[in-house]
Amino acid sequence: MNATLNGRRFDEVAVGEQLPEVALPLTVYRLVMAAGSNRDFNSIHHNTEYARSTGAEEMYANTSFLMSSWERLIRDWCGDTGRIRAIRGFRMRSFNYVGTTMRVLGEVVATRVEDGADGPVGVVEVAVRCEGPKGTTVGPGTVEVLLPVDTSQSEEKA
Amino acid sequence: MSSTGATSADWTAEWQEVIDAIGRDFLDGATTWGGDPVERGAIRRYLEPLELDSPLHTDVDVARAAGHEDVTMPATGVIAWTIPAAWQPGQVLFDSDARDAQPVQTAINNQDLGIGPKTTGFFGTDIELDFDREVVAGEHLGRRGKRLVACKPKETGVGRGAFMTWESEIVSRPAGVVDAEPEVVGRIRIGTYAYVPHQKEEQ
Numbered sequence: 001m002n003a004t005l006n007g008r009r010f011d012e013v014a015v016g017e018q019l020p021e022v023a024l025p026l027t028v029y030r031l032v033m034a035a036g037s038n039r040d041f042n043s044i045h046h047n048t049e050y051a052r053s054t055g056a057e058e059m060y061a062n063t064s065f066l067m068s069s070w071e072r073l074i075r076d077w078c079g080d081t082g083r084i085r086a087i088r089g090f091r092m093r094s095f096n097y098v099g100t101t102m103r104v105l106g107e108v109v110a111t112r113v114e115d116g117a118d119g120p121v122g123v124v125e126v127a128v129r130c131e132g133p134k135g136t137t138v139g140p141g142t143v144e145v146l147l148p149v150d151t152s153q154s155e156e157k158a
Numbered sequence: 159m160s161s162t163g164a165t166s167a168d169w170t171a172e173w174q175e176v177i178d179a180i181g182r183d184f185l186d187g188a189t190t191w192g193g194d195p196v197e198r199g200a201i202r203r204y205l206e207p208l209e210l211d212s213p214l215h216t217d218v219d220v221a222r223a224a225g226h227e228d229v230t231m232p233a234t235g236v237i238a239w240t241i242p243a244a245w246q247p248g249q250v251l252f253d254s255d256a257r258d259a260q261p262v263q264t265a266i267n268n269q270d271l272g273i274g275p276k277t278t279g280f281f282g283t284d285i286e287l288d289f290d291r292e293v294v295a296g297e298h299l300g301r302r303g304k305r306l307v308a309c310k311p312k313e314t315g316v317g318r319g320a321f322m323t324w325e326s327e328i329v330s331r332p333a334g335v336v337d338a339e340p341e342v343v344g345r346i347r348i349g350t351y352a353y354v355p356h357q358k359e360e361q
Contacts, residue, residue, distance in 0.1 A: 002222065003213070003217065003222070003223040005219075005220065005223055005224055024208075030207050033206060033207035033209075034300045036203070037200070037203040037204045037206060037207060037238070038235075038237065038238040038351060039193070039238050039241040039244070039265075040237075040238075040241070041244065041264070042264075042280075042281075043260065045296075047258060049257070049258055050258045051256070053281045054278075054281075054316065054317075054355050055279060055315065055316030055317055055356060056316065059215040059302050063281075063285065064234065064238050065236065067234045067285060067287075068204070068208050068210070068232060068235070069208065069232040070234070071208075071210065071232055071233055072208045072209070075212045075232075076211075079212075080212060080213060080220060080224060081224075083231040083233075083289075083292060084289060085289055086286075086287060086289065087233075087234070087285070087286065087287045087289045087336070088183045088286050089284075089286075090284055090285045090286065091283065091284040091289075091349075092281075092282065092284060093284055101252075101272045102223070103267065109286060121256065132183065132341045139224070140263040140280040155346040158214065
């Protein structure tokens with residue numbers, strides 16, 4: 001079976017582009033599902049009493065879930081053609097508490113073409129952050145995404 | 159190991175031996191392997207709480223069209239798939255029926271450094287990841303080494319402790335081939351804050 005890849009190409013991307021926002025309600029149910037799937041069973045992420053005993057106000061989303069929310073944002077935007085090469089500046093500034101909705105936001109901040117093993121490859125830097133009710137909770141950091149290049153336009157874009 | 163000394167004015171001095179250990183690989187180059195290989199079912203479960211909808215992770219035909227041998231692991235899954243098994247046959251993991259009792263051992267909570275103050279609070283602060291290539295179902299991932307690259311004592315709203323940064327290589331071998339030479343597929347830097355929680359009256 002020949003499957004088709006649906007996704008962005010480098011020449012379709014422009015600096016300043018805003019990625020479609022991802023909104024993730026942080027319920028107990030979701031945090032428990034996340035813990036079960038990403039294996040971070042630290043009680044601060046699913047047990048209110050325990051989380052409060054460590055100085056937090058409530059249980060809060062775990063690191064893997066937060067980082068993978070950045071991947072959700074990127075994958076929703078770039079589709080099947082993109083590859084995440086690096087994540088930088090993923091800094092957790094405040095807890096993402098249960099009972100809130102976390103928004104994941106991104107903006108294209110840089111583009112360039114590099115020589116890859118199989119020819120030119122587009123490199124897109126996306127500034128990403130998470131926001132809660134009181135502002136930015138994670139980041140802003142940068143996700144570096146590789147996209148295929150239309151070689152007929154690569155010199156112009158570079 | 160020294161006592162916590164959390165109420166002393168010079169509490170940061172207890173962290174000096176940890177600061178002095180910057181550059182040390184606390185695992186001496188050993189690899190800590192994930193509890194399970196990357197496999198399709200676990201990938202699917204990883205996607206569920208994220209509602210992450212990409213056939214690269216679920217449809218082997220699409221994954222192959224993209225040049226992969228099998229469905230790909232979400233890139234951020236390197237954290238989950240390098241966490242060791244929580245339990246081994248013969249071990250007792252739960253020895254108390256107290257509501258909030260913790261397991262006897264845990265693969266992810268704060269690990270005793272063997273030096274510096276004893277801390278009871280712990281959370282991640284920041285992460286950097288580099289991916290040399292994508293990982294697919296059928297690979298088994300691990301973290302090689304655990305080098306301390308930074309340690310800064312600081313009092314925060316939740317307690318007194320230190321921000322530390324740890325660096326490891328992400329390595330892969332085919333599932334079930336334990337003697338295969340590990341291949342480096344990425345690198346990870348993890349920032350943590352290990353601390354002694356404030357007493358309620360101090361908050």
